[in-house]
Structures are given as structure tokens and as C-alpha cells.
Amino acid sequence: MTRTTLFIRILAFAAIVAVIAGLFWLQNPAFLSTGNIRALMRHMSVNGVAALGLTFVIVVRHFDLSFPGVASLGAMTMGWLIAIGQPLSLAIGGGLAVGLLIGIFNGIAIARFKLPDIVTTIATGGLAIGFSYFYSNGTSISRNFFMSGLLDINDGRFLGLDRPFAILLGAALVGLLILNASRFGRAFYATGENRTAAWYSGVPVSAIVIAAFALCGLCACLSIVLLVASSGAANVSAGTQLLMPAFAAVYLGAALFGRPSVLATLAGTMLMSLMLNGFTLLAIPYYYSDAIVSTVLILAITCFDPRISGALRRLLPTRKETPA
Amino acid sequence: MSLLEMRGIEKRFGDVRALADVDFELEAGEIHALLGVNGAGKSTLIKILSGVYSKDRGSIRIAGDEIALGAPRAAIEAGIAVVQQHPELVGDLTGAENIFLGQEHARAGLFSPVNARDIRSRAARLLDRFPIDIDLDRRVEDMPAVDREIVAILHALRLDSARILILDEPTSTLTEREKESLFGMMRTLRAQGLAIIYITHHLDEVFEIADRFTVFRGGRRVAMHGVAEARQAAISIPNLMLDSVAGEVFPPRPTHAAGDIVFEARGLTRQGDFQDVSFAARRGEILGIFGLVGSGLDELSKALFGALRPDSGSLHLHGQQVAFRSPAQALKAGVFLVPGDRRTEGLSMQENVIFNTTLANLGRASLGGFLRFGRNRRDAAALAARVDLQPRKLDRPLRGYSGGNQQKVVIAKGLYREADVYIFVEPTVGVDIGARAKIYALMRELSEKAAVIVMSSDCNEVFGIADRTVALYKGAPIGVPSRDTTRDHLLHAGIMGEAV
Numbered sequence: 040m041t042r043t044t045l046f047i048r049i050l051a052f053a054a055i056v057a058v059i060a061g062l063f064w065l066q067n068p069a070f071l072s073t074g075n076i077r078a079l080m081r082h083m084s085v086n087g088v089a090a091l092g093l094t095f096v097i098v099v100r101h102f103d104l105s106f107p108g109v110a111s112l113g114a115m116t117m118g119w120l121i122a123i124g125q126p127l128s129l130a131i132g133g134g135l136a137v138g139l140l141i142g143i144f145n146g147i148a149i150a151r152f153k154l155p156d157i158v159t160t161i162a163t164g165g166l167a168i169g170f171s172y173f174y175s176n177g178t179s180i181s182r183n184f185f186m187s188g189l190l191d192i193n194d195g196r197f198l199g200l201d202r203p204f205a206i207l208l209g210a211a212l213v214g215l216l217i218l219n220a221s222r223f224g225r226a227f228y229a230t231g232e233n234r235t236a237a238w239y240s241g242v243p244v245s246a247i248v249i250a251a252f253a254l255c256g257l258c259a260c261l262s263i264v265l266l267v268a269s270s271g272a273a274n275v276s277a278g279t280q281l282l283m284p285a286f287a288a289v290y291l292g293a294a295l296f297g298r299p300s301v302l303a304t305l306a307g308t309m310l311m312s313l314m315l316n317g318f319t320l321l322a323i324p325y326y327y328s329d330a331i332v333s334t335v336l337i338l339a340i341t342c343f344d345p346r347i348s349g350a351l352r353r354l355l356p357t358r359k360e361t362p363a
Numbered sequence: 364m365s366l367l368e369m370r371g372i373e374k375r376f377g378d379v380r381a382l383a384d385v386d387f388e389l390e391a392g393e394i395h396a397l398l399g400v401n402g403a404g405k406s407t408l409i410k411i412l413s414g415v416y417s418k419d420r421g422s423i424r425i426a427g428d429e430i431a432l433g434a435p436r437a438a439i440e441a442g443i444a445v446v447q448q449h450p451e452l453v454g455d456l457t458g459a460e461n462i463f464l465g466q467e468h469a470r471a472g473l474f475s476p477v478n479a480r481d482i483r484s485r486a487a488r489l490l491d492r493f494p495i496d497i498d499l500d501r502r503v504e505d506m507p508a509v510d511r512e513i514v515a516i517l518h519a520l521r522l523d524s525a526r527i528l529i530l531d532e533p534t535s536t537l538t539e540r541e542k543e544s545l546f547g548m549m550r551t552l553r554a555q556g557l558a559i560i561y562i563t564h565h566l567d568e569v570f571e572i573a574d575r576f577t578v579f580r581g582g583r584r585v586a587m588h589g590v591a592e593a594r595q596a597a598i599s600i601p602n603l604m605l606d607s608v609a610g611e612v613f614p615p616r617p618t619h620a621a622g623d624i625v626f627e628a629r630g631l632t633r634q635g636d637f638q639d640v641s642f643a644a645r646r647g648e649i650l651g652i653f654g655l656v657g658s659g660l661d662e663l664s665k666a667l668f669g670a671l672r673p674d675s676g677s678l679h680l681h682g683q684q685v686a687f688r689s690p691a692q693a694l695k696a697g698v699f700l701v702p703g704d705r706r707t708e709g710l711s712m713q714e715n716v717i718f719n720t721t722l723a724n725l726g727r728a729s730l731g732g733f734l735r736f737g738r739n740r741r742d743a744a745a746l747a748a749r750v751d752l753q754p755r756k757l758d759r760p761l762r763g764y765s766g767g768n769q770q771k772v773v774i775a776k777g778l779y780r781e782a783d784v785y786i787f788v789e790p791t792v793g794v795d796i797g798a799r800a801k802i803y804a805l806m807r808e809l810s811e812k813a814a815v816i817v818m819s820s821d822c823n824e825v826f827g828i829a830d831r832t833v834a835l836y837k838g839a840p841i842g843v844p845s846r847d848t849t850r851d852h853l854l855h856a857g858i859m860g861e862a863v
Contacts, residue, residue, distance in 0.1 A: 216733070220733055220734055221729065221732050221733050221734060222725035222726070222728060222729040222732055222733075222734060223732070224734075225718065225721070225722060225725055225728075225734065226725065228711070228714065228718070229711055229714070229718075229722055232711035232712070232713050232714060233707065233710070233711045233712065235707050235708050236707065236708055236709055236710055236711055237711070237722070238670075238689075238690055239668075239670065239690050239700065239702060239708050239709065240690070240694075240722045240723040240776070241689075241690055241691035241694040241695070241723055241724075241725075242691070242722070242725075243691060298713075
């Protein structure tokens with residue numbers, strides 16, 4: 040992508056954000072209040088971190104449907120470790136390790152043993168949810184949470200930013216460095232574009248696919264740490280709400296910027312959070328939000344489809360589709 | 364009056380004249396072989412006959428009546444039946460069901476039942492017309508390759524109106540014994556008065572089965588002979604197939620002697636693909652291997668590059684024995700493959716020139732793991748200039764380039780790798796003449812510092828660019844690489860398997 044087209048796309052994105060924000064602000068001026076923007080950013084952090092991990096999997100042209108289940112298991116593992124009195128760092132480390140390990144397992148099954156990605160990850164996700172019941176027979180865990188310092192992750196500030204948002208930015212920076220500035224990023228994109236050509240070019244395609252799934256699992260569990268910190272309890276269904284927003288964010292971003300990337304995913308997450316937050320503020324019942332996210336997801340995958348985006352580009356000089 | 368008469372057929376694709384003023388005639392009850400190298404015009408003629416392409420000029424008469432083809436349906440109605448090179452059959456259905464696929468219903472309507480008995484009786488009627496020994500109640504999946512070919516032929520002949528049968532390289536996947544039974548069937552069909560057009564690359568088959576043959580070269584018909592007459596007059600078909608002028612696209616050969624042996628294969632064998640291949644590639648010269656599609660050439664190139672494992676034999680690089688388990692290892696050791704299918708094996712078509720140029724050497728493109736953007740752009744620009752990329756737009760995705768320029772990017776990728784051995788497979792397929800000359804010049808330039816191996820199904824190309832040549836026939840090298848092989852000998856060896 041040349042600089043000019045990137046610039047045009049960023050402008051288009053800013054315009055869409057302005058239009059959506061403006062519409063909500065007209066309905067309810069509280070939309071642009073400091074308090075609401077901070078709430079929005081915190082909401083964005085949870086979904087954004089999960090979507091970042093998923094971005095890697097989408098770049099190598101695979102699917103991971105296990106990360107919501109994996110995130111639940113990560114949440115329960117971390118909650119249990121805190122409840123039995125382990126230090127917070129160990130508890131978080133345990134939760135993240137769960138995500139990493141299941142991600143690597145997914146990757147090996149799919150890259151080395153050529154199992155179908157969708158079915159495999161549905162199964163591992165189900166397995167993870169099953170295991171998450173072991174800690175407490177399915178009841179939510181919140182013992183010692185207050186004492187452990189976990190809640191500070193949600194409430195604390197870092198460089199003037201809410202800590203969850205700072206964590207999202209940190210994760211995005213690392214993701215940006217890996218995917219868009221390092222040799223490994225090239226390998227991820229090459230693997231996704233044309234696996235045979237990548238292999239013939241000396242790219243270790245299996246290792247790259249495994250790494251993508253590992254990063255996805257890791258990010259899912261990092262995002263669940265943020266979610267548990269904000270809700271104050273770990274429960275077995277914690278992760279289920281991650282699935283659709285993450286997919287919608289990655290595909291919406293890819294539709295806006297022409298390909299999946301870290302910046303595209305951040306932009307997609309921001310649009311999703313803007314809309315969900317706005318609808319909440321307008322007191323639209325929460326059960327509509329799933330329908331809204333799904334609609335956006337379908338619009339996004341439609342626009343990401345090269346035939347349709349090509350046709351749109353011919354119709355419109357700069358793209359201006361306003362979602363939902 | 365001939366059954367089929369084509370007069371003055373012309374077909375253009377843009378600036379390229381695929382067929383120029385071509386005449387062709389076919390009699391009822393003959394097997395007529397169509398010969399020519401890739402791109403000579405055989406396929407275009409067949410596609411016009413089967414209604415896939417429409418002719419730009421000329422007339423086609425069947426049994427004296429002028430007909431306008433131009434749609435597959437029209438060809439079928441005119442009695443022309445085509446069997447593609449790799450016929451699509453449904454493995455799960457029986458032979459009879461495959462033959463009448465899409466016509467299972469005796470009556471029209473969504474709910475009219477599929478009548479198994481009806482299909483079987485229609486199949487039996489077809490076998491009455493063409494007495495062939497085949498069990499059509501077997502599932503196609505369980506049939507040997509030749510029976511599948513026969514099912515495809517019967518499928519093409521399922522209509523009573525079929526008078527002309529076109530077979531496009533039907534023997535390419537058959538064993539020697541299966542070939543005999545296919546030929547038996549063809550003789551049966553001929554005896555029923557069917558006219559058969561038979562495309563093949565294997566000249567020995569022509570003398571075995573055909574009555575007459577027509578040779579195409581560069582979009583023109585250059586000869587038409589009876590097989591008996593050709594045998595008597597000792598007409599050389601290979602000579603007819605090749606251009607008399609090799610053209611000036613090839614760079615002059617160097618006068619200095621070749622250098623040290625860089626890359627050596629000893630008795631390399633992979634069951635079913637190639638057997639006992641030995642050669643030594645030297646710095647300062649180009650080694651050429653000629654082989655038809657299916658000769659094992661592609662598999663051999665992949666075995667040299669670690670993409671396929673040989674069963675036995677050894678590879679030696681700078682005198683050291685090597686065994687590559689992946690392309691990554693081959694690249695690391697200094698072997699680069701310009702693969703035969705650049706779209707699926709060579710390039711990321713959605714990515715730009717810089718991405719593709721640097722992909723095979725990401726270590727050089729980065730420092731401490733991070734890409735050196737400025738330097739990579741400069742390197743890619745220098746390489747694009749060296750391979751004469753047109754247009755030189757480094758940010759343009761590869762799909763926006765012509766075939767020849769895409770191939771130049773693959774070569775730039777190889778140059779960026781700075782390998783000791785370069786293997787080119789079908790380097791100029793889909794490449795226009797201007798880009799071809801540049802690609803040949805680059806190969807010659809590369810050979811000054813590295814060993815270059817060219818593998819191609821284009822005999823002219825191998826002969827024109829390489830210093831030493833050898834042919835691969837059905838997986839076996841015919842003779843040893845030599846400077847003294849003439850073009851005719853090379854062609855003979857490659858398409859008939861005979862050392863002259």
C-alpha cells in the first residue's frame with residue numbers, strides 16, 4: 040500500500056468515526072463526556088487485545104474459534120491461583136500460560152497434522168470450557184481478588200491513561216513491531232498470501248502458523264485478565280463475549296485498510312466500541328448489540344471480499360460506507 | 364468429400380496470431396494425429412472445433428455443410444465430441460452413471476425419478492454400438508486409469524450424432540499396457556466409422572496408432588502426411604516441429620572454458636518420477652535438461668531443491684554431500700529454484716516488488732530481526748533495474764505485472780539470495796518475446812558466477828541457452844549431458860526416448 044492510499048484510508052476512517060460520534064452526540068451529549076470516553080476506551084481495551092491476537096491467525100489465513108473458551112479457562116486458572124493465595128504475578132502468568140499452551144496445541148494440530156482449523160478450534164475451545172469447570176464446579180471465583188491487587192489493573196493509571204488502555208497500546212505496539220516491522224511479519228503475510236511460495240522461499244510456514252495460534256491464545260488470556268479485573272470475578276463464561284467483537288474488529292479493519300494489520304484491527308475495534316457504547320448510552324437493550332455486531336461483521340467480510348471491494352472501489356473514488 | 368474440412372482458419376489473441384490461414388481435413392474412419400510443440404496452435408484449433416473459441420476467419424464444413432461453431436452446444440450438435448486431457452468424473456458414481464451424468468431423467472421435471480435401469484440399458488446400447496470390454500457398473504473410483512479414460516470417451520460419445528472424436532493427450536497418465544487397451548478401443552471406434560483427432564507429444568505413438576498426421580508450427584500447418592508414406596520417405600517429424608531459425612533471443616555462448624563443478628547429482632532416483640539421474644553443473648556454463656510434461660522434470664527440480672525427497676542417490680555441493688530436507692535448507696546451502704509455476708510457487712501475487720524480492724533472504728533484509736526498510740527499497744530498486752522490470756513501480760502488487768515481468772521479479776529474488784546454483788524450470792512459459800531475451804541474458808550473466816541449470820519442455824529453449832544438454836524421457840536421462848548433442852538428437856531423445 041502506498042503512502043497516499045494509506046493516508047486516504049486513514050482520512051476515511053476518521054470521517055466514519057466523526058460521523059458515528061456526531062450522530063450519538065446529537066442523541067445524547069453525554070456521549071463525548073470524559074467519563075464516557077474513558078469507559079469506551081476501557082471497553083475497547085478488552086476487545087482490542089483479543090482482536091490483536093486473532094489478527095495474526097487471520098493474516099496466515101486460518102480461523103481460531105477456540106479463544107473464547109481458552110480465555111474462560113485462563114480466567115478460571117488465574118482466579119483459582121489468586122483464591123489459593125498465590126501472588127498476583129504468578130496468577131496472571133498462569134492464566135497467560137494456559138492461552139499460550141492451548142494456542143501452541145492448536146497450531147501444531149493444524150500446521151503439522153493438517154487438521155481442519157475451524158473444527159479443531161471449536162473442539163479445543165469446548166475442551167477448555169470443560170476444564171474451566173474443574174476449579175470450582177462452575178461457580179464464579181472472587182476470593183482474595185480485592186487483596187491481590189488485581190483490581191488495580193482496571194482502576195490504575197499509567198502515564199495519564201487508564202491502565203487497560205495503556206496495556207492495549209503496549210500490546211498493539213509489540214504487535215505492530217512484530218507484524219509490520221520485523222522479518223517475522225513478512226513471514227506471516229507470506230504464509231497467508233501463498234503458502235507454497237513462502238515455503239519455496241525458505242519461510243518456516245508450519246512454525247509461523249503455530250506462532251500465530253500461540254499469539255492468539257496468549258492475547259485472549261491477556262484480554263480476559265483485563266475483563267476479570269474490571270468485573271471483579273472470574274467465571275466460566277467470561278470469554279464467550281469475546282468471539283464476535285474480535286472477529287468483527289479484525290474484518291472491519293481489514294475492510295477499511297485493505298488487509299488485516301495491527302492498525303486496521305485497532306481501527307476496527309474502535310468502531311465496534313463506539314457503536315456498542317453509543318447504543319448502550321441510548322438505552323437500546325443490550326440483547327440488540329449481538330445483532331448489531333453480527334450485522335457489522337457480515338458487512339465487513341463482504342467488503343473484505345476482493346470481488347466486492349473491487350466493485351465498490353470502481354463505484355466510489357474513496358470508500359465511505361458507514362456501518363450499521 | 365472429407366467428413367470435416369477447415370479452410371483458412373485464423374485466430375488472434377490481441378497481437379498474437381495463434382492460427383494463421385490453417386487448413387485441416389479429416390476423413391470418416393481415420394485416426395489423425397495432431398502434432399506440434401507447446402504453443403504451435405494445436406490447442407487453439409481444437410478449441411475452435413469444440414466451440415470454446417470462435418474463429419476470426421475461415422470456414423468449417425462437416426460432410427459438405429458449412430457450420431458456424433462458436434459455442435460448445437453448437438459443436439455437440441454438429442457431432443463433435445471432445446475428451447479433455449484430464450476428464451472430470453464423479454468417483455462415487457458408476458461408469459454408466461458418469462456417462463449419462465446430467466441426463467439421468469427420462470422425463471423432465473424436478474421429481475421425476477432417476478431411473479437406474481434406464482441408465483443401464485442406455486449404457487448397454489452404447490456398448491452395442493462400440494463393442495468395448497468394460498464393466499460400466501463399477502464405481503469410477505475403483506477403475507484403473509484406462510477404464511476411466513474410456514468412460515470419459517463414452518461420455519463424449521453418448522449422443523447418437525457423434526461423428527468426430529477429439530482426444531487430447533489421453534495417454535499421459537497411462538501405463539504401457541493400458542495404452543495398448545486404449546489403442547484397441549480407438550481401433551474399434553475407427554472401425555465404426557468414427558473420425559478421431561488425436562493429440563499427443565509422443566511420436567512413437569503416432570506410428571503405432573495413427574493413419575495420418577498433421578504438424579503445426581507457430582500457428583501454421585507445416586505438413587500433413589500419411590503415416591505409411593512418412594515411414595517410407597523417412598520424413599523427420601521432429602524437424603517439422605521445430606523452427607528452422609532458432610532466433611536471436613539467445614545470448615552468444617561464452618568462449619572460455621567452464622569452471623569447477625559446483626553441484627552434482629549421482630544416481631538420483633525417486634520411484635515413479637525419475638530414475639538414476641546423474642549430472643554435474645559447473646560454474647561458468649549452463650546445463651540444459653529437456654523433457655516433456657510428465658517426464659519427471661518438475662519432480663527432479665523439486666528434489667534438487669529439497670521440496671521432494673529422492674529415494675536414493677546423492678547430491679553434492681562443492682564436493683560435499685548434501686541432503687536437503689526443505690527448501691529453506693537448500694537456500695541456506697546456496698541453491699535457488701526459479702519454479703515452473705511462478706504464480707503458485709514463486710510469488711506472493713498480492714504483495715509488492717520489495718516484499719517479493721526480499722522474501723527468500725529475510726536475514727539480509729533485516730537487522731536484529733527488524734526490517735531495514737530504506738535499504739530494502741534501494742536494493743529492490745537496484746535489482747529491478749538489473750532485471751529491467753517494466754514498469755519499475757516497487758509498491759505495485761505483483762498481480763499488476765505481466766507474466767514476463769513477474770518472472771523477472773522471481774529472478775530478482777534469486778539475485779538477492781546470491782546463490783551458487785540457480786535452477787530454472789520452464790523459465791519462459793507465458794513470457795513475451797522481449798522479456799524472454801532479457802531473461803536468457805540474465806541466465807547467462809548468472810552463469811558467470813554460479814552454476815545454472817535450465818529445465819524445460821521447450822526443446823528450442825534448452826538447446827538455445829544451454830552449453831551442455833541432456834534429455835529426460837519418462838524419468839530416465841537419455842545419454843549424458845554433452846556439448847555435442849544436436850537439436851534433433853535432443854528432441855528425438857526427449858520425445859521418443861531414443862539416443863541417436
